[in-house]
Amino acid sequence: MSNEYRKLLTVITESAIERDLLADMERLGAHGYTVTDARGKGSRGVRDAGWGEASNIRVEVLCDDATARAIALHLRTRYYDNYAMILFMSDVEILRPEKF
Amino acid sequence: MSNEYRKLLTVITESAIERDLLADMERLGAHGYTVTDARGKGSRGVRDAGWGEASNIRVEVLCDDATARAIALHLRTRYYDNYAMILFMSDVEILRPEKF
Amino acid sequence: MSNEYRKLLTVITESAIERDLLADMERLGAHGYTVTDARGKGSRGVRDAGWGEASNIRVEVLCDDATARAIALHLRTRYYDNYAMILFMSDVEILRPEKF
Amino acid sequence: MPALDPVVLFFLLGLAAGLARADLRLPGAIYEFLSMVLLLAIGLKGGVELARQSPVELLPQLGAVLLMGIVLPLAAYPVLRWRLARPDAASIAAHYGSVSVGTFAVAVAFLASQGVVYEAHIPVFVVLLEMPAIMVGILLARGMGRQTDWKRLGHEVFLGKGVVLMGGGLLIGWAAGPEGMRPLGGLFFDLFKGFLALFLLEMGLIAASQMASLRRHGAFLVVFGIVMPLLSALVGGWVGWLLGLSVGGTALFATLAASASYIAVPAAMRLAVPEANPTLSLAASLGVTFPFNVLVGVPLYLDLARLIHRLGA
Amino acid sequence: MPALDPVVLFFLLGLAAGLARADLRLPGAIYEFLSMVLLLAIGLKGGVELARQSPVELLPQLGAVLLMGIVLPLAAYPVLRWRLARPDAASIAAHYGSVSVGTFAVAVAFLASQGVVYEAHIPVFVVLLEMPAIMVGILLARGMGRQTDWKRLGHEVFLGKGVVLMGGGLLIGWAAGPEGMRPLGGLFFDLFKGFLALFLLEMGLIAASQMASLRRHGAFLVVFGIVMPLLSALVGGWVGWLLGLSVGGTALFATLAASASYIAVPAAMRLAVPEANPTLSLAASLGVTFPFNVLVGVPLYLDLARLIHRLGA
Amino acid sequence: MPALDPVVLFFLLGLAAGLARADLRLPGAIYEFLSMVLLLAIGLKGGVELARQSPVELLPQLGAVLLMGIVLPLAAYPVLRWRLARPDAASIAAHYGSVSVGTFAVAVAFLASQGVVYEAHIPVFVVLLEMPAIMVGILLARGMGRQTDWKRLGHEVFLGKGVVLMGGGLLIGWAAGPEGMRPLGGLFFDLFKGFLALFLLEMGLIAASQMASLRRHGAFLVVFGIVMPLLSALVGGWVGWLLGLSVGGTALFATLAASASYIAVPAAMRLAVPEANPTLSLAASLGVTFPFNVLVGVPLYLDLARLIHRLGA
Numbered sequence A, B, C: 001m002s003n004e005y006r007k008l009l010t011v012i013t014e015s016a017i018e019r020d021l022l023a024d025m026e027r028l029g030a031h032g033y034t035v036t037d038a039r040g041k042g043s044r045g046v047r048d049a050g051w052g053e054a055s056n057i058r059v060e061v062l063c064d065d066a067t068a069r070a071i072a073l074h075l076r077t078r079y080y081d082n083y084a085m086i087l088f089m090s091d092v093e094i095l096r097p098e099k100f
Numbered sequence D, E, F: 001m002p003a004l005d006p007v008v009l010f011f012l013l014g015l016a017a018g019l020a021r022a023d024l025r026l027p028g029a030i031y032e033f034l035s036m037v038l039l040l041a042i043g044l045k046g047g048v049e050l051a052r053q054s055p056v057e058l059l060p061q062l063g064a065v066l067l068m069g070i071v072l073p074l075a076a077y078p079v080l081r082w083r084l085a086r087p088d089a090a091s092i093a094a095h096y097g098s099v100s101v102g103t104f105a106v107a108v109a110f111l112a113s114q115g116v117v118y119e120a121h122i123p124v125f126v127v128l129l130e131m132p133a134i135m136v137g138i139l140l141a142r143g144m145g146r147q148t149d150w151k152r153l154g155h156e157v158f159l160g161k162g163v164v165l166m167g168g169g170l171l172i173g174w175a176a177g178p179e180g181m182r183p184l185g186g187l188f189f190d191l192f193k194g195f196l197a198l199f200l201l202e203m204g205l206i207a208a209s210q211m212a213s214l215r216r217h218g219a220f221l222v223v224f225g226i227v228m229p230l231l232s233a234l235v236g237g238w239v240g241w242l243l244g245l246s247v248g249g250t251a252l253f254a255t256l257a258a259s260a261s262y263i264a265v266p267a268a269m270r271l272a273v274p275e276a277n278p279t280l281s282l283a284a285s286l287g288v289t290f291p292f293n294v295l296v297g298v299p300l301y302l303d304l305a306r307l308i309h310r311l312g313a
């Protein structure tokens, strides 16, 4: 197998900003993303509602290191102060390097 | 970016124990957690029900190494024998180290 | 703790092939899997429907390196050309090595 | 035997589709919704009827009901222990000492289609019967030890979905009375049987998915899952008659005794007796007893009630 | 005070279950479904009635409604500013200047059970009143600066679920007329009160979950959450009377003024005024004002409407 | 043209909301629930009517139906092949040879609102027509090769949601008869049109989301998506008349011919002909033909049926 590596950036945040967040990510160079619905607890309290306002999403973006850092930086500046959000990154081995 | 690392502990187990499990995690030092609904198959058979008894949850905790090991150890002792459960850990790069 | 490592293989693809995909994985040596429902966007466009045809699943398999590579290879051959699919792998530390 | 009620046909459709591995599943949210509406509807209906009459005669009966909820699992336990480990025997005993609201709903629909009347307050018994068997099951599994977190468990038992919704429905129906409930009847009464049909469709699919575990765990569970409800129905019918219930009430009471829980008890056992294998109890309760009761038991228990009343008179 | 409407009892059941931390939750998909059907039903009902009459007299009233939607949050802001940071005060003011469709539905059900009639076109006001307060709230938080993405926001406001479904329902009901709507009435009209009951059950659970934040954020929000609707109801009742509405219409109008949004405004504020803490506004709106209006306010506002009409005559 | 049926207005509302990118979506679980209830309801209704009459005259008609299900995709294929790759042409041909239950439901509602009667057993044809086109599509894509896993596929085709629920409904309705079904009618019959309205709201949103792919894939699909149903309706109308169906039955049969699948066929094609691009077939079926049939086609096919009967007489 190809032994190519990319960054996997995972963001957990409020569903309320899904549309904006994904648009930002694409603008900054992500070629794709995956979203799952989630609930959780963090510094901004419990977020586990079935109804919109207090539910979370978990977004994954597979991209090169530079893009991941650019997105992370942007999210920190634009959303971190006012929204419930955490993010983390790791290196993953991928199959079709030309895709990301 | 900060180049700080933490452990990401992922637990996949029965929905039935969600409440207890999360309480245990917080008691052992987790500052937060994220839960998604899941289904799956493992040594205890297929777990893919829409109805409560046989569905899974997937819990992620981002924390320092010691806390992750403490939680993993506790889960092994308390739940592993009697509940469908797997867990695994990895190192991830984070943005706001003071949070975890 | 045990300090044993395994591969975590993550596949994001169309819900339409869930049944076949999981059967293939088991045939190739996976002892278990975990599935969550997801939505996303990639080279084959937006996939975010509530109704069946255009929704995604996110499948995780924890297994040894050889199995992970065998599955990845098979998926590439069998599904990559015709289905929306990405996959990536990483090393994770596990608790009960005999299980996987 | 009278022709099968259409709701039972829905159960059979689900069972057949499940056994054929058809690509059919009620979404989890819908199953949840249906069971919530059924629980509320049963409670509301009982409450409305209670509002029509004086509840004084009710009190002495409650003790008998509680007693039955204690005796039945105690009787089942030694039989189960003969073949199964202690926690499994205790857990299954608890399942069979408690009740299945789905089975009860089928019986109610069946009586209605047969034009048989019954006492309005039976839903009170359903709420009550859910609980004692859980306690008995835990004590059987653990002895009187201090390992069990009784507070956590009491919470689980008294504040489970079934008790809250059926009990709450009883109170609301009683407070609102027939007049007040009329505008809510469109959802809770007129659609009852349709919702029950969809619920049974999914129950059929679930029962089918239990068949694999049944095959693995052998004939003992199958035999137990049929003989136990028959014997319980005898006890229930007899108690019902002692309590002075009508034929319809006696049939419902026998059904309650014969039915095995698959919601409240599994959840409580999973927390309190985790070493019991949930596959065994669910295979028996969902894979054998529920189908048996729905297909064969319910009409039989009405015949039984008639027989008891004839013999008693 | 008349006996509590059964739908209010469902709210109390949810509240009690939530406070007791019972294991009860309406699935998210069902909550979404119920709120969609309620929004459509209110719109359709209004539209059908509009089809019966000439809409000419409607036009002058709309200006007054819009004005009220602007004045109420402007009046609330300085009071809130006294204790809260600017973004929080602005956001909460927007919540209270807008409306709660759930509260409106309770009032409609209450008037029906009391046999009080009202003008058919009130749902038009509901749609209209949702919007201006959002604009006011953003201006209060931001000043006239250029920071806000008004296009994105206008989209959020004018194409939110509430406006689309209620507005769309109005149009469909109006186009289809009473005859055309009859075959749809089974779902949208006959089940309205049952759906409302389930919705309120979940609202009770949600309100209970807000109690923790309330405790943390102190008495100010509680007092505000009760006094503000009372004063708004006075304004709304007075405006309704000036507009020549009937007693029922005046009571509904007072209810609209007194109610606080918990769907459209939170979503818009989260995007446009992110530095406002959503916990504060939801705790006040869902944890104090919604329960207050449902339990105490709605009957009170009918009395108020009667009083205003008596004094006015 | 008669005024638009209100359920069609719901479709337009969804379409408009979707094109305006409004924040509106029916939860997946609700969409699933609605389509399950609609499938069951259509089957049950057909079954109840079958119970009223002798089914002997049905048998010869079934062969004709199957034949049409084979001929239509075979006719569409060469046209599609003119512009598209083999797998895409085969897959789209299969979509148009099969049927859309949503379109059928709109036609049924339309006939009811026009007071036009039709043969009770048409739902049997719907179940039957779902299947042959899938086989034809696969053969067209693959030739008679051995590559296809026919067992797996037969399972997909004969045990798909549509066949199981509609077929099961037919059997249950037939076994229960009009009397037995009455208590279930509250859910399956009285709410039918309301559920259909919600379903069409979501279908409008889905159709809107297909518009982007349509723009990309050019005019050919749009033209095909309108001309093909018109021609199919002619064939269907003519076959219906040959079979001796009434005007209403002929109109329904023409509608079936004209409608294109968007549930069973896409799922089967995705597995059996994966190299076909699902975007193309769904854009045509959901983005063009479904809206066309709902808005224009259905009333037209009734006119057509009348014309054929007049000419034939």
Ligand SMILES: Nc1ncnc2c1ncn2[C@@H]1O[C@H](COP(=O)(O)O)[C@@H](O)[C@H]1O
Binding pocket: A012, A013, A039, A040, A041, A042, A043, A044, A045, A046, A047, A056, A083, A084, A085, A086, B030, B031, B032, B033, B034, B035, B060, B061, B062, B063, B100
């Ligand atoms: N330590 C943690 N581990 C896992 N998930 C977390 C953690 N902290 C926060 N989260 C998730 O991130 C969301 C927002 O976090 P916060 O901004 O801290 O409220 C929470 O609702 C959780 O879902």
Ligand SMILES: Nc1ncnc2c1ncn2[C@@H]1O[C@H](COP(=O)(O)O)[C@@H](O)[C@H]1O
Binding pocket: B012, B013, B039, B040, B041, B042, B043, B044, B045, B046, B047, B056, B083, B084, B085, B086, C030, C031, C032, C033, C034, C035, C060, C061, C062, C063, C100
């Ligand atoms: N090898 C595996 N890879 C991914 N998930 C697994 C694996 N084994 C088990 N699981 C998940 O963990 C749950 C419990 O596992 P078990 O205790 O082995 O039954 C299963 O239902 C799966 O969701």
Ligand SMILES: Nc1ncnc2c1ncn2[C@@H]1O[C@H](COP(=O)(O)O)[C@@H](O)[C@H]1O
Binding pocket: A030, A031, A032, A033, A034, A035, A060, A061, A062, A063, A100, C012, C013, C038, C039, C040, C041, C042, C043, C044, C045, C046, C047, C056, C083, C084, C085, C086
């Ligand atoms: N760069 C990416 N990062 C995260 N998820 C992706 C990425 N690309 C694709 N995906 C996911 O994989 C699915 C299939 O991808 P594709 O085959 O590229 O359409 C998409 O619908 C997304 O859910």
Ligand code: NA
Binding pocket: D072, D095, D096, D097, D098, D099, D100, D232, D256, D257, D258, D259, D260, D261
């Ligand atoms: Na029992």
Ligand code: NA
Binding pocket: E072, E095, E096, E097, E098, E099, E100, E232, E256, E257, E258, E259, E260, E261
């Ligand atoms: Na207001």
Ligand code: NA
Binding pocket: F072, F095, F096, F097, F098, F099, F100, F232, F256, F257, F258, F259, F260, F261
């Ligand atoms: Na067709």
